[in-house]
Amino acid sequence: MSETIxxxxxxxxxxxxxxxxxxxxxxxxxxxISTHASFLEMLDVVNERLVAEGEAPIAFDHDCxxxxxxxxxxxxxxxxxxxxxQTTTCQLHMREFQNNAEVxxxxxxxxxxxxxQDLVVDRSSFDTIIQAGGYVSVRTGSAPDANxxxxxxxxxxxxxxxxxxxxxxxxxxxxxxxSASLFLSAKLAHLNLLPQGQPERYRRxxxxxxxxxxxxxxxxxxxxxxxxxxxxxxxxxxxxxMNRDVLVASLTDKDGELI
Amino acid sequence: xxxxxxxxxxxxxxxxxxHRFDLKLVNPANKRKFDVIVVGTGxxxxxxxxxxxxxxxxxxxxxxxxxxxxxxxxxxxxxxxxAKNYQNDGDSVYRLFYDTVxxxxxxxxxxxxxxxxxxxxSIIDQAVSQGVPFAREYGGLLDNRSFGGAQVSRxxxxxxxxxxxxxxxxxxxxxxxxxAGKVAMYNRHEMLDLIVEDERARGIVTRDLVxxxxxxxxxxxxxxxxxxxxxxxxxxxxxxxxxxxxxxxAHKRGAAFANPCYTQxxxxxxxxxxxxxxxxxxxxxxxxxxxxxxxxxxxxxxxKDPRSLSEKDRDYYLERIYPAFGNLVxxxxxxxxxxxxxxxxxxxxxxxxxxxxxxxxxxxxxxxREGKARIEEKYGNLFEMYQRITGDDPYETPMRIYPASHYTxxxxxxxxDLMSTIPGMFVLGEANFSxxxxxxxxxxxxxxxxxxxxxxxxxxxxxxxxxxGKNDVGADSKLAKKAVKEVEKKIADLIEIGQKGSTxxxxxxxxxxxxxxxKCGMGRNxxxxxxxxxxxxxxxxxxxxxxxxxxxxTELNSLLEKAGRIADFIELAELMCHDALDRxxxxxxxxxxxxxxxxxxxxxxxxxxxxxxxxxHTGDHGAPKLHKEPLEFEYVKLSQRSYK
Ligand SMILES: Cc1cc2nc3c(=O)[nH]c(=O)nc-3n(C[C@H](O)[C@H](O)[C@H](O)COP(=O)(O)OP(=O)(O)OC[C@H]3O[C@@H](n4cnc5c(N)ncnc54)[C@H](O)[C@@H]3O)c2cc1C
Ligand code: FES
Numbered sequence: 054m055s056e057t058i059x060x061x062x063x064x065x066x067x068x069x070x071x072x073x074x075x076x077x078x079x080x081x082x083x084x085x086i087s088t089h090a091s092f093l094e095m096l097d098v099v100n101e102r103l104v105a106e107g108e109a110p111i112a113f114d115h116d117c118x119x120x121x122x123x124x125x126x127x128x129x130x131x132x133x134x135x136x137x138x139q140t141t142t143c144q145l146h147m148r149e150f151q152n153n154a155e156v157x158x159x160x161x162x163x164x165x166x167x168x169x170q171d172l173v174v175d176r177s178s179f180d181t182i183i184q185a186g187g188y189v190s191v192r193t194g195s196a197p198d199a200n201x202x203x204x205x206x207x208x209x210x211x212x213x214x215x216x217x218x219x220x221x222x223x224x225x226x227x228x229x230x231x232s233a234s235l236f237l238s239a240k241l242a243h244l245n246l247l248p249q250g251q252p253e254r255y256r257r258x259x260x261x262x263x264x265x266x267x268x269x270x271x272x273x274x275x276x277x278x279x280x281x282x283x284x285x286x287x288x289x290x291x292x293x294x295m296n297r298d299v300l301v302a303s304l305t306d307k308d309g310e311l312i
Numbered sequence: 313x314x315x316x317x318x319x320x321x322x323x324x325x326x327x328x329x330x331h332r333f334d335l336k337l338v339n340p341a342n343k344r345k346f347d348v349i350v351v352g353t354g355x356x357x358x359x360x361x362x363x364x365x366x367x368x369x370x371x372x373x374x375x376x377x378x379x380x381x382x383x384x385x386x387x388x389x390x391x392x393x394x395a396k397n398y399q400n401d402g403d404s405v406y407r408l409f410y411d412t413v414x415x416x417x418x419x420x421x422x423x424x425x426x427x428x429x430x431x432x433x434s435i436i437d438q439a440v441s442q443g444v445p446f447a448r449e450y451g452g453l454l455d456n457r458s459f460g461g462a463q464v465s466r467x468x469x470x471x472x473x474x475x476x477x478x479x480x481x482x483x484x485x486x487x488x489x490x491x492a493g494k495v496a497m498y499n500r501h502e503m504l505d506l507i508v509e510d511e512r513a514r515g516i517v518t519r520d521l522v523x524x525x526x527x528x529x530x531x532x533x534x535x536x537x538x539x540x541x542x543x544x545x546x547x548x549x550x551x552x553x554x555x556x557x558x559x560x561x562a563h564k565r566g567a568a569f570a571n572p573c574y575t576q577x578x579x580x581x582x583x584x585x586x587x588x589x590x591x592x593x594x595x596x597x598x599x600x601x602x603x604x605x606x607x608x609x610x611x612x613x614x615x616k617d618p619r620s621l622s623e624k625d626r627d628y629y630l631e632r633i634y635p636a637f638g639n640l641v642x643x644x645x646x647x648x649x650x651x652x653x654x655x656x657x658x659x660x661x662x663x664x665x666x667x668x669x670x671x672x673x674x675x676x677x678x679x680x681r682e683g684k685a686r687i688e689e690k691y692g693n694l695f696e697m698y699q700r701i702t703g704d705d706p707y708e709t710p711m712r713i714y715p716a717s718h719y720t721x722x723x724x725x726x727x728x729d730l731m732s733t734i735p736g737m738f739v740l741g742e743a744n745f746s747x748x749x750x751x752x753x754x755x756x757x758x759x760x761x762x763x764x765x766x767x768x769x770x771x772x773x774x775x776x777x778x779x780x781g782k783n784d785v786g787a788d789s790k791l792a793k794k795a796v797k798e799v800e801k802k803i804a805d806l807i808e809i810g811q812k813g814s815t816x817x818x819x820x821x822x823x824x825x826x827x828x829x830x831k832c833g834m835g836r837n838x839x840x841x842x843x844x845x846x847x848x849x850x851x852x853x854x855x856x857x858x859x860x861x862x863x864x865x866t867e868l869n870s871l872l873e874k875a876g877r878i879a880d881f882i883e884l885a886e887l888m889c890h891d892a893l894d895r896x897x898x899x900x901x902x903x904x905x906x907x908x909x910x911x912x913x914x915x916x917x918x919x920x921x922x923x924x925x926x927x928x929h930t931g932d933h934g935a936p937k938l939h940k941e942p943l944e945f946e947y948v949k950l951s952q953r954s955y956k
Contacts (some may be wrong), residue, residue, distance in 0.1 A: 069867075089585040089703075098588055101816050109863050110870060114378060116551040120590045120697065121476055122382040137700075144700050169522055170868045177499065180379050184491040188484035189443050193363040193766045196436070196441035200398060203452025213445040213470060216477060220381060250441050 058152040059084040061203055062099065064111050065159035069165055076157065079103070083097040083156075088148040092135065093118060093125060095147055096158075112171040120144040120284060123219030126226070127172045128159045133223035141221065141284040161226035165233070165269045176222045178268035179236060185264035187240045187258035189249050202248050216244035217285045224279035224287075230271030235279035237265045237285050238295035255302040255309055262299060313568060313928045315941045318727045319423040324409075324947055328427040331728070332771050336778035345366030346777050347531040349516055351503045351558055355381030355482055355758055356741025357473070357537030359765030362485035365494035367770060372529055373486070374498045374518060376553055381483040382687065384539055384551040385761065388475025389596040389694070390756040391459060391467035392439075394432040395605050399456050403464040405429045411462060412756060413948040415642060415723075416749020416918060417900035419571070419924070422947055423728060428747050431767040432759050436468055438766055442481035446470050458640075459598065459754040465585055467755045472596055472693045478758055482765070502873065504802075506534065506562045506737065507785070507795045513737035514785040515792060517799045521873065524866035526800050528792035532783045533736045533773055536562060537765070540720035540742035541705055542575065544881045544888065545833070546825025548717035549581055549594040559724050559743050560880040567732040568926035568939060570745035572884065573892035576752055576901045577834050578718030579646035581659050582701055582711075583670040592716040595673075595694055597754050599648070600639045602678035602687065603711070605630050607658040607671050612659050622654035629653060633912075644751050644834075644901040645913070647715035651834050654714070661712045670712035715834060719757060721748045721901065722891075725926040725941075729772035730764060733926075736771065736780065740764035745924070750900025803865045806875055810861025817874040820855050824878070824885055827851070832889050837905040841893040848886045854884060885928055887936055894938060897921045909952070918950050 060289035062083035067074030082102040086095050087140075093115050100110035115125040120141040127142050129135035135145045157168065158172065166174040224235035241258055250257070266272075273292055280289045306312050320327040320334075338346065346369050350361040353375040361373040375383060395408040408429040413420060436454075440446065446468050447455040447598040450571045456465040470477040491493045498518070505517040507528060515530030538558035542548040563569045580599055581592045606626045608614055613621055629649060631638040641649075650671045653659060661670035678898045679687050686705060688695070702712070723745040730738045730746070739763040748756065785791050831844035855878070898907040898914035899921065924941040 058570040087586050087588060090588050091590070091701075094588045094590050097590055097818075101818065104816055104860060104862055104871065107862060112868055112870060115375055116382055116553050117384065117387045118552060119387060119593050120700075121473065122377070122384075122386050122551060124377060124382050140700060144697070146701065148703055173868065176378060178497075180381075180487065180490075180497075183381075183484065184487045186489040190440060190488065191438070191441040191485075192366050193359070193438060193485070193770065196434070196437040198395070198435045199446075200453050202440075204448055205452050206448045206450050209445050209448045209452075212443070213477075216443075216445050216470075216480065217473065219476075220379070243442050243445070247443050247445070249441055259459070 055083045057087055058147065058150060058154070060086060060150065061153060061155045062109050063155070063157045064171070066171055067110070067168055068223055069170060074168070086147055088146070089148050091118070091143055092129070092145040092147065093143045112173050113142055114173050118143040121219060123221035126161050126221045126223060128161060128226055130157050133161060133226040134284050139284055139286045161222050163225045163231035165231065166222060166225065174222070178270070179220050179222065179233070181268055182233070182237060182261055182264045183240065186253065186260040187244070189244060190253060204248060208246055212243050212246040214289065215239040215246070215291055218287055219285060221284065223282045223284060225270065227278040227282035229276055229278065230270065230274060232273045233265055233270040234273035234292050234295070235283060235289065237261060238291040241298065242291040254298065255305050256307065258295070258298045258302045313733055313939055315568070315725065315733070315939050316727060317421065318729060319421060320728070324422065324426045327423050327449045330431055333464050335771055335775035338774045338778045340368055344370070345782065346370065347372065348773065349529055349531040349534045350374070350537060351516060351535065352383065352537035352539060352741070352743070353483070353486065354383035354385035354537060354539055354741060355479055355761035356743070356765045357383070357535070358479065358482035358486045359762050360535055360537060360769050361495055361739055362482060362489050362772065363766050363770050365492070371489070371495040372498065373495055374501045374503060374532065376500065376502045376521060378499050380486055380497060380499065382478060383479060384541035384554050385479045385758070386476045388552065388758055389472045389594065390479065390598045391457065391469035391474045391755045392435070393459070393466050393753070394436045394468060394757040394759065395429050395466060396433055396436060398454060399465045401464045403466045407464065408432060408466065408946055412753060413749070415751055415753040417751055417914065418573070418918065418922065418945060418948070418950055419747065419899055419943065420747055420749030421943065422945060424746050424835050427768070428760055428763050431763045434767055439478055439481050442484060444470060444481045450864060451590050458601070462753065472691070475758060478762065482762070503538070503558045504561060504799050504876070505795055506565045506734070507784060507792060508565045509791050511735055512780070512783065513734050514783050515787065517795050519799070519803070522868050524864070524869070526796050526803070528787045529781065530785055530787045530792060532777055533738065535738045535740055535769060536724065536743050537740045538743045540723070541881070541884060542717045542720050544824070544885055545717035545828050546821045547584060547589060547592050549578060549592055550731060552591060552720055555877040555880065556884050557877050557880045560884055562724065562732070562734065562737060564929050566734045566929070567737060568725040568928055569722070569887060570924050570926045571722040571750070571891065572888045572927065573832065573895060573902050574750050574900065575717060576643060576719040576721060577647040577715040579715050580673065580713045581716035582698065582792070583714035584664050584729045585662060586664070593697065593717070594718065595698060595711065595713060597643070599694060600675060602690070603630055603639065603673040603675050604677060605639050605671055605673055607653045607660065614668055618660070619841055627658070642751065643754065644903070646784035647783060648834050648903060650713070650715055669714045671714065672710035673713045674710035675706060676710070683688060689714065719752055721745065721750060721752055725924070729775065730768055731772070731776065736776065736783070737840050740769060750902050796920055803872070807861055807865050807872065809856060810859055810875060812872070813858045813860040815858045815860055817859055817861070817871055817878050820851065820859060821874070821878045822853055823879065824851060824882055828885055828888070832885070836892050838893060841889045844889045845886065845893070848882060848889065852882045855879065874899045890936055891925055891927065895921060895925060916952065921942065
């Protein structure tokens with residue numbers, strides 16, 4: 054493969070939430086891109102060229118650039134984080150693209166993720182969901198010895214599978230209903246699987262599901278686009294698990310007694 | 313400026329307990345009357361904000377990301393140390409203390425380090441109770457591994473995502489307190505100044521990164537938890553937004569900056585591939601448990617397929633030079649050895665600048681010994697990450713690694729109570745200088761951040777507030793308004809220069825980074841440092857006349873954010889070089905090429921340099937003023953490190 058490529062690059066520009074926004078053609082700025090560069094490094098190069106012409110750089114969120122903070126995210130040729138499986142935008146590398154490829158870059162789109170500028174969206178509704186119950190109520194200093202409650206390895210591993218979610222929002226952007234069920238169910242499964250999460254299990258489930266719905270996210274109708282888009286490969290099995298917990302929660306009162 | 317460490321004396325095992333007893337308490341009804349600002353929501357900040365709010369204080373917390381859970385702590389891979397001795401392999405609080413003092417090359421305070429080792433055990437309890445899914449054995453109990461520089465297995469881990477899981481735990485506690493109305497959370501806010509009057513921190517000035525609004529927030533105390541300054545080197549393993557701005561602006565308001573030259577370079581990062589490189593990715597150090605480091609003996613073999621080279625053509629230099637520790641020597645030793653190999657022309661991989669900057673980390677033997685499945689279980693996600701970035705498959709061909717700036721031991725000076733030289737301003741986590749001396753051991757930063765946030769500040773802050781009472785300066789005071797005006801003016805000035813300027817802020821940052829790696833990186837010498845001290849002011853001047861900024865201050869403006877941070881990095885770089893020049897010895901990660909032992913290792917000079925160097929800011933272009941806090945070692949006998 055050649056060491057550099059040219060792209061036919063189209064990037065969504067939108068100056069603010071009220072602006073209508075449109076694609077801008079940056080093909081002229083996206084020439085001679087190293088195939089070893091990451092997607093965000095490609096945008097850096099384009100931005101440096103734009104700035105040299107006195108134009109405002111494309112705004113995009115990013116921080117760790119190693120696929121863990123969940124801050125980056127763009128829809129690349131129709132797919133959140135691009136077509137490479139289990140890869141965040143920052144970890145996508147240009148060797149995945151052909152010379153002269155058409156590349157369309159736009160923000161994660163969902164009613165609950167209002168656009169702030171260009172590719173930057175407001176995902177604070179995810180924090181609201183966590184605040185509704187995504188924790189174990191344990192005050193600092195009141196914890197028993199860490200080995201007091203053994204946890205079967207397979208349970209702990211399963212909880213870890215769920216806990217890997219980086220909260221990027223790709224699942225929402227991928228879902229035809231703009232549902233955050235994959236995010237929500239991963240957060241629930243992480244805590245609901247562990248012994249430490251049991252006392253608040255059904256209360257947590259009820260409250261977080263309610264917060265999800267109130268934030269305007271849609272319901273899950275099993276398209277499973279979310280799983281395909283998830284950079285951490287989180288499984289939709291967790292959604293099934295959540296539905297069981299929701300069912301039990303609906304049969305119990307707030308003290309956890311069956312009604 | 314007075315440096316009073318307030319370290320307790322007497323039996324080291326009792327110091328923290330006795331000190332806690334001596335601290336004044338704020339009664340529960342009164343805690344509600346106190347406001348505390350916490351800047352930063354990494355491990356240190358999130359744990360502090362949650363804990364202080366649980367105690368009853370009203371907390372305002374700030375971070376520059378769009379959510380507190382994205383702080384850079386999230387990227388920590390390898391693990392967290394704690395003296396639990398679950399493995400029954402001889403660990404103890406004392407041993408962790410001993411290892412940390414020795415690992416820090418005798419440049420930290422014994423009292424602080426002992427406390428850190430003591431509270432380490434509670435951190436694991438706390439995290440497990442929050443639901444942190446640490447790795448477990450089949451019996452259901454917690455698993456441990458050993459980590460760079462330690463001969464016991466005391467490191468707890470959650471796959472390769474320990475920092476993520478610990479941060480999500482602390483964040484969940486924070487979220488609970490946000491929901492309870494005890495924490496007001498300000499995302500996408502950057503602290504740009506500290507408000508100080510009459511020897512007391514009164515609040516901070518922030519910029520809303522979306523609207524550009526400059527605003528003052530006041531409180532009875534301020535906790536800075538803004539992380540480290542490794543990005544001064546431009547290419548580092550830190551997140552792109554990591555900055556020194558919070559610490560630096562506080563420094564300019566009177567907080568002493570301690571040991572700025574103590575910066576750690578991590579030996580196992582993916583080497584740079586080209587000019588556009590924006591950051592370097594760390595491959596967890598745990599890889600050194602099974603990978604073997606080597607270079608070709610003959611430079612002529614540098615570009616050959618490594619698999620084609622037979623054993624006799626390879627130099628496993630770490631195993632050769634350090635037979636006792638082999639590939640597990642401490643970070644600074646491993647980093648310097650790699651740099652030496654590459655300087656000598658034995659490096660591998662693409663030529664960047666004028667040399668190949670890489671050495672092999674080879675898993676072929678481990679795969680042969682343990683099977684691919686076992687190696688995949690241990691390092692699968694790291695191997696995947698490596699392949700995603702480089703396009704090479706480490707199961708098939710050796711990884712290439714090279715050292716990169718990773719962690720900063722230096723930071724704002726704090727006393728035993730974590731209070732800076734500005735009363736009422738506390739500093740937690742990587743932002744302070746406190747516990748790691750001249751070199752940090754692997755898996756000890758997460759421990760320190762959480763120790764500070766969960767278990768230290770909760771006591772020491774109360775003592776300060778009980779003694780000092782409320783701060784009577786509010787956000788609508790003259791003082792606060794003046795502080796806002798000053799920040800607004802600075803931004804307006806920067807934008808004015810930026811509209812005429814022609815050089816992208818990143819270009820200045822790259823130049824600064826290259827200079828710092830060159831003159832104040834893994835190896836330093838007086839001549840180079842003096843050159844740097846001449847070049848940095850020139851770079852600063854050029855920056856302030858030619859930096860380019862497009863757009864205004866009243867919108868999301870990444871160029872403006874960058875420019876502000878780089879301006880501070882340039883000033884910090886100068887202080888780092890002063891400190892490195894002044895410290896005319898080698899110790900830990902600070903390697904002065906003039907002071908080398910016969911075996912090639914760092915040669916300390918305890919007679920003249922067993923002190924903390926705390927620098928006072930003396931005005932924008934004045935020479936910084938050095939204050940010394942002497943270090944005494946009652947428990948761990950001063951000895952030269954030896955990992956042979
Ligand atoms: C890749 C990598 C791997 C690591 N692995 C390990 C490991 O395995 N074990 C270990 O012990 N350590 C590890 N470390 C080190 C460790 O992760 C850090 O030292 C530690 O997490 C720092 O925590 P902190 O809370 O002090 O700061 P951070 O987590 O950096 O948080 C800083 C916070 O301050 C905020 N902030 C910064 N500046 C401003 C400002 N001006 N205004 C407002 N907010 C601001 C940020 O938004 C953020 O919330 C690793 C580090 C790296 C880079
Ligand atoms: S920038 Fe952190 S996940 Fe991409």
